[in-house]
Amino acid sequence: MARKPENPIFLERERYRMRRLMDAARLAPVLAAFLFLLPLMWSASEAVKTASVLVYLFAAWGLLTAVTAFLSRKLHKIPRDKWQERP
């Protein structure tokens, strides 16, 4: 099957961005798990205060929420039938 002629630069670029966006969405939970497990490293060291851990966790949580909101809004704009695993 011959490929259909298309506007290559624009479309390819668009699709490339779309795929990287999906990659980011896949990696977001890894980042979240990393940030949430990080405080475990501190417990070995000298007396860490509950208050500072709390501030850190809520800050990380808020940041992750913002990042996810950004990614989701972008992904939301992609037509649903293009929400595929493979090209």
Place this chain on the structure above:
Amino acid sequence: MGMLNVLVTVSLAYVTFLFMVAFFADRAAARGRSKWLQSPLIYTLSLSIYCTAWTFYGAVGYAARSGVEFLTIYLGPSIVMIGWWLILRKLVRIGRSQRVTSIADLISSRFGKSNSLAVVVTVIAVVGTTPYIALQLQSVTLALDAFAGEEVTPSVGPSATALWLAVGLALFTVLFGTRNLDANERHDGVVMAIAVEAVVKLVALVAVGLFVIWGIGGGIGPTMERISQSEIARWDVSAGRWMGLMFLSSAALLTLPRMFQVMVVENEDERHLATASWAFPAYLLLMSLFVVPIAVLGLEYMPDGANPDLFVLTLPLAEGRNTLAMLSFLGGFSSATSMVIVAAIALSTMVSNHIVMPIWLSTQGSTAMVAGDVRHVVLLSRRLSIMGVLTLGYLYHHTTGGGEALASIGLISFAGVAQTLPALLGGIFWRGATRVGALMGMVVGFVLWAYTLFMPSFGPEVFMSETFLREGPFGWGWLRPEALFGIASSDPVVHSVVWSMSLNTFTFFIFSLISFPTPLERLQGAQFVNVFDHSARPGSWSRGLAEAEDLLVMAQRILGPSEAQSLFRSEAVSQGITGYLPETTPEFLQRLEREMAGSVGAATAHAMVGQILGRASVTVEDLMAVADETAQIMEYSNQLEAKSAELTRTARQLRAANEKLTQMSVQKDAFLSQISHELRTPMTSIRAFSEILRDGGLDDAALAKYAGIIHDEAIRLTRLLDDLLDLSVLENGQVSLNERVGKIGDVLNQAVAAAGIENSRLRVVRSKVREDLMIYTDLDRLSQVFINLISNALKYCDAARPRLEVSIRDLGDTLAIDFIDNGSGIPMASQDVIFEKFSRVGSDQAAGGAGLGLAICREIMHRLGGTVSYLPGQGGGAFRVILPVTVVRSGR
């Protein structure tokens, strides 16, 4: 007593308000005005049933006991939501494409629609959720006690409160959870009420938090200072618990039956997930933001021995803020009730679909053609299941008597339902997962959980004796429930989760590797794992001897008549066939099965279709489709498939056309002989009698008699010619319509009066529903159609007590008027030709018609933009007149 009275009044008012919210939301949805009901915001808020009374009251208690560790319960689900693209999106897509009704249904459907698997999941869910329901009842009871102080009179003891609460919740759930057997299991009223409760509990907790920080703590800085000086100032958390609990709560978000219900089953649109992915973590963040300040100030201000689980309530009370305390009580009440309602719906769906219905069906003998409307049975079984689930919860609460710290039951419950996680994730990501593997894995995990966590949690001497717990069964130390294989852990929950989850997963893998899946399992596996690649794959039924009419009869009983008819109709249209009975292709059978699965679950639907088909098997094509791995082959075969599908369709149309042509040619011959016959009979008598008249010699009486006969025959001839003329005018499109506005009931009245049934035995039964609809069309022509159908019933209905039912149905974009009699109907073979000219069923010259009536009806309806067709499977002769809705709307 005053305070308690006010509280009870406010609570009752709040409950009434929730009933109204649910009622109006249901009504709006029924009228199709549910746009705002289906917004991503409502979806996100409905997910908040994750936050139960355990969160509302228990989180503060948890924080007062173990500091920041309570956060793991909210961080875990946040990770899963943030990673929605990986797991949740796939779950929701599968849930929608396979019409899944519960988590048990999903797992059973994935592994070859096995009901035994569904039963195992249902048992796990019920055992895991019952303590949790008891916990909610307990929390409301405790909160009420805290409010009442010493005011509680013996007659309104804690147990009575829990009982009334359980009864009220059962009532609400039965009312709004089982109003109708929705094809896709959505409950708009319940979801709306839960969304409202979600707002209430958030507002309540935030209000208490703000009061604590600024009202008591003296602002953010001083509050932080107090945290650093409190009992929980030191950050010393065990890494095992931190990770274990985070894992457990992530698993719970996916496997809790109630979460699955709101997240997957009630989902209206996949894209709502995109919003919930950040909005739900944000909700959890807000819910847990003030927990530590409340805990710290509670520890500081409340007397020693005060229950930290109730600080949210007792702290404002102690400070004399009664309104705030009341709001806080309503928040806790909302948390408890919304969890119980959704959990009851989810569990009752599972219990009813996978335990009650299969048993009921098997008592009905070997046929699915059971008498009566199955929907009533399903609804009844759901209602009984809801009551059963709540009774179990109440009994659990009653027998254990409460008392334990709230959080511990929650975690035990989480660990129980998490046992379905390996089967769930393995099922949607790994094609090699098999039914045997899933079954063995879940059984092993469940048994280990019960042995190491659930049974010991009741304390010594309930299930296990003191020595049993300390030394293991028969003194075998390596089998000690809380230290398996001699590995003692400081924490029983982590110990149990590690052993049960890991052995569950290993067993699942090993048995999946060594067992061999059935063809249906492989097919379902491919559909689940590759759900994004091809959501619609070939079906699982071989082309059997299925009688489409039998299937229609069955489908009508489960889906309801109009839904089933429109499903069959649309399938017939897509196959290029007119009428209501499509060919029973595998695609159609799979579609039908999926629709029915929405009502009774996949396993039952599969079994019912299987009973009608006689056997359940998978065709070679299906297996080849599973085996086709590479994209090239896929594409090639897809093209071939499309072509062959097109060829099949064309061939089918050709076959139908050919059949019709043959019949028409026969009819053409018949037409000529018919018309000469029809014209000759009156002609012969006219000629004979006019000859007698001509010859003369008759008296007046005979003269009048013979002239009368000639006149009657001439009229009959004229009528026949009128009909023929009418038909030819209609067929050539030369007719001019006299359109005006009128009430459909009036047209029916006119038709019934004109059909001449006064002196006959035929009884016309009309349901008056929708008869006052106004329509804009040629009312006289429409009335002509109705007269024809009524007089047909008069002529042909052969029942001992003939009866014609006329009802009007709203099919969405069309309006159907059904004429159903109780005679023997029209045989299959004749259904295609009755609308042709001069076709008469049987040799009923006696009936006296020329066989033009239905042909005229068809032409008239065609001119009016509608149709008239025969409706099979109604237990008698049945005709359906369809008017386009534009005709109705413009009449309004």
